[in-house]
Amino acid sequence: MTNQRSRMPLLLAMALAHLLVTGARAEIAVFPSAIDLNGPESTVQVVVLRKGKDGRGADVTRAARFRIEGTAAPIARIDSTGLASPVSEGTATIVVGEGGEEARVPVRVSGVVKPVPVSFAGQVIPALSKAGCSSGGCHGKAEGQNGFKLSVFGFDPAADHRAIVAEGRGRRISHGDPRASLLLLKATAAVAHGGGRKIREDSWPYRLLVRWIAEGARTDSAEPFETARLVVDPPGLRVVPGEKRQLRVEAVMPDGSRRCVTSEAEFESNAPNIAGADSRGLMMAGSLPGEAAILARHMGAVAVCRVTLPGKESGFPRPPERNFIDTLTWNRLEELGIRPAGEADDAAFMRRAWLDTAGTLPSAREARAFLADKDPAKRARLADRILASPEYADYQAMLWADLLRVDRDALKAQGAVAMWRWLRSAFAANMPYDRFAREVVSARGSVAGDSPAGFLRVLDKPEVVARSVSQLFLGVRIECAQCHHHPSEKWGQDDYAALAGCFTGLGRKVMPDGSEALLSEAAKDINHPRTGKPVKARPPGGPPLEGDPLLRREEFAAWMTAPANPFFAKAAVNRVWARYFGRGLVDPVDDLRTTNPSANDELLEALARRFRESGHDLKALAKLVMMSRVYQSAPGAGGANFEGAAHRLLPAEVLLDAVCQATGVPEDFNGLPAGTRAIRLWDNRMPSYFLQVFGRPVRATVCSCERGDAPSISQALHLMNAPEINAKLRSAGGTAARLAKTGLSPDELADEIYLACLSRFPTEEERRAVAGLVGEGATARREGLEDALWAILNTREFICNH
16 A cells, blocks of 8 residues: 555645635535545545535535546546545546535546555455444354354454455355456345345445455455554534534554545444434434434544534523532533423432432431421531441442452352452441552452452453453453454454453462462463464553563552553543443443543543542542532433433342331341341342342342343332232331321321331322321221332332432
């Protein structure tokens, strides 16, 4: 592939000359300002914009007219979509006309008469990937398709070359008549093909493949030209519903030269209902306000165009700002034209804060006192009280036991309870999060001792440790790169092997008492899974680890928690944010990457910065979030931009504790003291149909997605009909029986059960409903209260946080 730098002065001079001719009157702008076509199959995407009265540029590419001037015969052609391709060598001018205006763009065509041989890895592989041949649903899947297997996303060019040229008795290639090659006949559907037509006979991929076969269907004699990075133009767009805009994609080579790869790139949107893109890179806006990220992928490199589609809201009612979270959120909502929700009342805030932070319902007495308190600072005092409660440490230990895979079957009872104790003490003491992460990653010693060693004991291979730590503490999902280049990120197999090498020095020893202990051994580098060559240990995007092989995990932990680390603080604050809002600023919560942008970049950066400045103080971060007006928004439908509070199903353990607290009857867990709450269970295998049906995780992965959070018919039926629930409602020592014996009036009884279950007073309609259920006499009062409690337990308001 010829270096393009030598041609740039000539093209620049031609562009300037034409600018002088056309002047500055033109209302249309053409991109690029000069076109360079190098090679028979090269293409350049032309984009024509017309400046509107509002200053925005409307895409008129498909309405424009193109003609070639300056040569007797056209040296290039431009189709109706603005894609330029070569015809013959030479220089000329492309005249672009639209709406009575014209613009001129110089064009140069070279490398057609004596083209550079086709690069298999650099050109054939991208063409097959673009056609979908190497996708996971076609020949790229593990078993291939109909006897023909390609590496997924073309990550292994050598294997792909063998599959095309040598396997199948060589029948896929016809050197004597390239167009008769089975590879092309199948791709064009000239013969029966299960995948249908993937390539047209009049397209550049077809011409490229024909030329490659005619040249001998060779593999590359040297490494193909590597793409240093990919650039999407424009990198960001603000659009209106239904708008279309052609994207341009350029590959930037290591020497700085650029090549248009729009027609070769693959496009994918993370929110097609907001904005999508077709196979040619034409962005199409939908009608739902928000932001979409359109991914462009080419030869392992990725880039993103972020498309903002504002709502139609006129004016923006800016709520009060209590800290920088509010400022940055309101800025974002105003940009998107999305109206924020009103403010939650005291009852909604109190219940929400207790459940999100400590996984516990406030008692009726606590709710009554808080609602009666007239102190303007009472919400801040409540946050402090919750964070200082023993339930806070219990709940955080439960959530992190899920993530750190504290599984009784894997660790045995002694190891599981020891790790739970370490977790609870860490959160009770508010251990700085960076220290917490370092201790987990560099743990050693007995698994039966109060330490995080059990986490590394469960993860039995360096590769499993590496990808688990990366996902958990860095928000980097690198597992895809084990077998092929990550389809949406920069990580390849060398990055995967390098990260795994950071955890090879992990030894195990059986102690005299039968328990296991973790030891540090001299770490070794891991071989590349495809080339078999050793890969120097290094963290994702970090430097090689050159220190003592016995302390490689400590060296990794120091890099991970360093202030300059680009992942650690963001991953931590995103995880905390998700616990308070039901979804992270980046969603999924542990998938931070350029191609999965956050809902609010400025806010994520600001939170990460504050978290570092606080010394990685988790309680300070939690209070900061709770005190924001954003968190204190009124219950509603929620939204991807946090314009309101969403309804979220309570975690299984939290809901079971809430049922027990509301009914006044604790759960009986086998072998544990009476009154033990579900959020204090260290044993994730404790038999409980309730916990099972409401989504308790088995702790088989480090992904928070393992915990079920979707409602189901089984859950509804269990709450309505389960004998265990009915027994709690009818218990002689339960809430209904206790209240029935009091002299409280029906209205006072309604107050008590609503405060106990929902942390609020009932409405007048709800009071009348309770009064209608509660009859005269102790038995009638008790049965009526049982029915009222049953009805409340089965409401969305009770089983959800909001």
